[in-house]
Amino acid sequence: MESKYRELKERAWAANMEIPRRGLAIYTFGNVSALDAKAGVFAIKPSGVAYEKLQVDDMVVVDLEGRIVEGTLRPSSDTRTHIVLYRNLKGLGGIVHTHSTYATGWAQACMPIPIYGTTHADHLAEDVPCTALMTDEAVGRDYETETGNQILECFRNRNPLHTPMVLVAGHAPFAWGETAEKAVYNAAVLEELAKMAFITRGLSPEAARLSDRLIRKHFERKHGQNAYYGQK
Amino acid sequence: MESKYRELKERAWAANMEIPRRGLAIYTFGNVSALDAKAGVFAIKPSGVAYEKLQVDDMVVVDLEGRIVEGTLRPSSDTRTHIVLYRNLKGLGGIVHTHSTYATGWAQACMPIPIYGTTHADHLAEDVPCTALMTDEAVGRDYETETGNQILECFRNRNPLHTPMVLVAGHAPFAWGETAEKAVYNAAVLEELAKMAFITRGLSPEAARLSDRLIRKHFERKHGQNAYYGQK
Amino acid sequence: MESKYRELKERAWAANMEIPRRGLAIYTFGNVSALDAKAGVFAIKPSGVAYEKLQVDDMVVVDLEGRIVEGTLRPSSDTRTHIVLYRNLKGLGGIVHTHSTYATGWAQACMPIPIYGTTHADHLAEDVPCTALMTDEAVGRDYETETGNQILECFRNRNPLHTPMVLVAGHAPFAWGETAEKAVYNAAVLEELAKMAFITRGLSPEAARLSDRLIRKHFERKHGQNAYYGQK
Amino acid sequence: MESKYRELKERAWAANMEIPRRGLAIYTFGNVSALDAKAGVFAIKPSGVAYEKLQVDDMVVVDLEGRIVEGTLRPSSDTRTHIVLYRNLKGLGGIVHTHSTYATGWAQACMPIPIYGTTHADHLAEDVPCTALMTDEAVGRDYETETGNQILECFRNRNPLHTPMVLVAGHAPFAWGETAEKAVYNAAVLEELAKMAFITRGLSPEAARLSDRLIRKHFERKHGQNAYYGQK
Numbered sequence: 001m002e003s004k005y006r007e008l009k010e011r012a013w014a015a016n017m018e019i020p021r022r023g024l025a026i027y028t029f030g031n032v033s034a035l036d037a038k039a040g041v042f043a044i045k046p047s048g049v050a051y052e053k054l055q056v057d058d059m060v061v062v063d064l065e066g067r068i069v070e071g072t073l074r075p076s077s078d079t080r081t082h083i084v085l086y087r088n089l090k091g092l093g094g095i096v097h098t099h100s101t102y103a104t105g106w107a108q109a110c111m112p113i114p115i116y117g118t119t120h121a122d123h124l125a126e127d128v129p130c131t132a133l134m135t136d137e138a139v140g141r142d143y144e145t146e147t148g149n150q151i152l153e154c155f156r157n158r159n160p161l162h163t164p165m166v167l168v169a170g171h172a173p174f175a176w177g178e179t180a181e182k183a184v185y186n187a188a189v190l191e192e193l194a195k196m197a198f199i200t201r202g203l204s205p206e207a208a209r210l211s212d213r214l215i216r217k218h219f220e221r222k223h224g225q226n227a228y229y230g231q232k
Numbered sequence: 233m234e235s236k237y238r239e240l241k242e243r244a245w246a247a248n249m250e251i252p253r254r255g256l257a258i259y260t261f262g263n264v265s266a267l268d269a270k271a272g273v274f275a276i277k278p279s280g281v282a283y284e285k286l287q288v289d290d291m292v293v294v295d296l297e298g299r300i301v302e303g304t305l306r307p308s309s310d311t312r313t314h315i316v317l318y319r320n321l322k323g324l325g326g327i328v329h330t331h332s333t334y335a336t337g338w339a340q341a342c343m344p345i346p347i348y349g350t351t352h353a354d355h356l357a358e359d360v361p362c363t364a365l366m367t368d369e370a371v372g373r374d375y376e377t378e379t380g381n382q383i384l385e386c387f388r389n390r391n392p393l394h395t396p397m398v399l400v401a402g403h404a405p406f407a408w409g410e411t412a413e414k415a416v417y418n419a420a421v422l423e424e425l426a427k428m429a430f431i432t433r434g435l436s437p438e439a440a441r442l443s444d445r446l447i448r449k450h451f452e453r454k455h456g457q458n459a460y461y462g463q464k
Numbered sequence: 465m466e467s468k469y470r471e472l473k474e475r476a477w478a479a480n481m482e483i484p485r486r487g488l489a490i491y492t493f494g495n496v497s498a499l500d501a502k503a504g505v506f507a508i509k510p511s512g513v514a515y516e517k518l519q520v521d522d523m524v525v526v527d528l529e530g531r532i533v534e535g536t537l538r539p540s541s542d543t544r545t546h547i548v549l550y551r552n553l554k555g556l557g558g559i560v561h562t563h564s565t566y567a568t569g570w571a572q573a574c575m576p577i578p579i580y581g582t583t584h585a586d587h588l589a590e591d592v593p594c595t596a597l598m599t600d601e602a603v604g605r606d607y608e609t610e611t612g613n614q615i616l617e618c619f620r621n622r623n624p625l626h627t628p629m630v631l632v633a634g635h636a637p638f639a640w641g642e643t644a645e646k647a648v649y650n651a652a653v654l655e656e657l658a659k660m661a662f663i664t665r666g667l668s669p670e671a672a673r674l675s676d677r678l679i680r681k682h683f684e685r686k687h688g689q690n691a692y693y694g695q696k
Numbered sequence: 697m698e699s700k701y702r703e704l705k706e707r708a709w710a711a712n713m714e715i716p717r718r719g720l721a722i723y724t725f726g727n728v729s730a731l732d733a734k735a736g737v738f739a740i741k742p743s744g745v746a747y748e749k750l751q752v753d754d755m756v757v758v759d760l761e762g763r764i765v766e767g768t769l770r771p772s773s774d775t776r777t778h779i780v781l782y783r784n785l786k787g788l789g790g791i792v793h794t795h796s797t798y799a800t801g802w803a804q805a806c807m808p809i810p811i812y813g814t815t816h817a818d819h820l821a822e823d824v825p826c827t828a829l830m831t832d833e834a835v836g837r838d839y840e841t842e843t844g845n846q847i848l849e850c851f852r853n854r855n856p857l858h859t860p861m862v863l864v865a866g867h868a869p870f871a872w873g874e875t876a877e878k879a880v881y882n883a884a885v886l887e888e889l890a891k892m893a894f895i896t897r898g899l900s901p902e903a904a905r906l907s908d909r910l911i912r913k914h915f916e917r918k919h920g921q922n923a924y925y926g927q928k
Binding site for chain 3: 258259260261278279280281305306309331333334336337338339340341342343365366368371372375402403404430433434
């Protein structure tokens, strides 16, 4: 009677509820999933349900082949994108897709977000990457799987835990992390970076990227072997 | 004693109350109507009443000839525009007029909103259209009826349920839907699309529209015969 | 014991409290006054008091010569500007000074706000005027009185009740109305017009003003002899 | 048992809690410290703790050599920057570091914020200064101390109490004041000035600075010997 995925669904639900609270989506836009790597399943938002009405038991548990393991609602239409990412990017415990306003503005312009400052370097050591546009041929195949492939292609030579976010060209951002909670944090940071960079570029279209030395310093302050930000 | 339009007025009232809640208008700006197609009447916001004070019984019930059927207040000054739309665009169950900030910014620039991304294509498969400017001659006739005609002219070759929103040049947006609730949803989505497109254009004035293939894919994912977004 | 200006102070206080509620100022910025034309006195916000702490009895009652009639606090440092306006612009019952963000952005650019759309024309039938810059000589005289003179100079050939708002170049906006409540309404509308026009100009630096015919139509719909907006 | 730094920690805590309330930072970004000049110690936010969870007893008390005097958590990673400023800029009683959106946008563009209007001149009599970029060599030394030195270099010929804010190039703003409360006020004012100036520059890239005469007038109205703003 009590689901063995109760805790997983609770984590997924709590992370989804952060989406409207952080202003990252309106109505039913966006979705978060939380992975149980050992069990090989993840819990994800049902498709087209408004956040105001979302309940823990609405979460849908899906395995990495796309089979519904638990739940009575249809899972997010982006479920197959999540599957591609979980199967191919190692270490992910949560994935978020939003249409947050500024990040989507950059994705629509098909432009990576330049690493203009230390707020950015605190979180990733390069521009926020932007995928190539999906080819018409790929659109004609399984669209959501192809969205995952579009991201994989972009991450061929990247460490997804060091660059936990991406802009899908002409579409919108995805972010991820070791947990669903961390994934939403990264999605919110991305939106803030996107807004700051919009302002910087508006003031100075030729604004320079941060120096490599400073990028390294800030990134390692938070993420390196000798990180000294936060509590131990 | 109990009005036979009670439920219609309640739907119109609830939809009107979404306008300030979604940040789509300040003070008394904007109005929503809900149609009872069988009865040939609609309930609409009274003119110049602030949302904070709006009551269900303030709604005015008007027939498609413009006669007041129920209510003690004057209906919205835009009532005749609603009538033109209900009489000529088939399938509308609700209409919204707002002066939401970004959509109005585009309407004032007399520019359609380019279909830059999938957020847009999820809702309509073309640019958000912008009407021609009203001629001085038309302004001199019945102004609110002419505003409706301005929109009709723009929708001569359009399916209003596939393109449920429009910018009236030099003025502001209208949106509609099969219900008043859906109409407000479309008005809120329009404001978000207008803001995203403002950001995209600020970053890259030459930003390209989404490919036709991708537009079709996204639009049909939500609206086509084999739509698979949301719950069945 | 009971002040004969109680009601005047209450009106001034309530109008001042709208300033933070409408997002028109932070901290102690801004001030509103309410005039009792018969008594020849007005109640105004005390200088440098935060809105969160403002009480009705903090309002200072001042006559049109600038003498404090009631109150223990210092009146707003802009009091003499209010006096110049009340003495010279006929029909004003309330005056508001804010540093609202977008209107101040235009004032700092020393640019009038073009009448791009009907939201604007619903409230005034011309661009929001911007004064000339204050000369160094005038700064050296009584500064707050000179701010009033700067506005008067700009309104030499204007009807202040038809154009109830102004940008003071290099400074910030003033707005007014027949009551203090209406003055705050005009200040909030000005901020919205300023934001919409910023967006329009960002999209299209050559955007055209509304046609004279349409300006007249909208303005008279709300303000003309045959106005038909709102309830009778 | 009762800490002798209780009141200092309470002041630091209250000032830190203003950061999210004024919208100056998300998550754990930003930090405020409050100095007890006599005791030669200051209380500062612990590193990486979210504002929602922050308690008075989480504050860390540190002396001007960087030794922890009281507290069980690690102090902010920016603590050494605060120390450099307290030791070298006379009269500071509180320091704030934020990554507020518009101010950071200017800092990333490595541009001082032009003194376009009186809102700015009410608070400082010159552009908001922007430091030089940190050299790679300095990054390789003690980074947080060097951030302090970067600011000191910029303030060689400036009175820090007359110019209570700075942009660190490629990074973000710092602000300060005679108390921690005043420091947060200055940080919030800076964000507002940054947004207003972004709008002004967007409207008119050649917008002129305020005249020296008017700058002096406004600054002295609030800060000069004969200041007449606020209550005595």
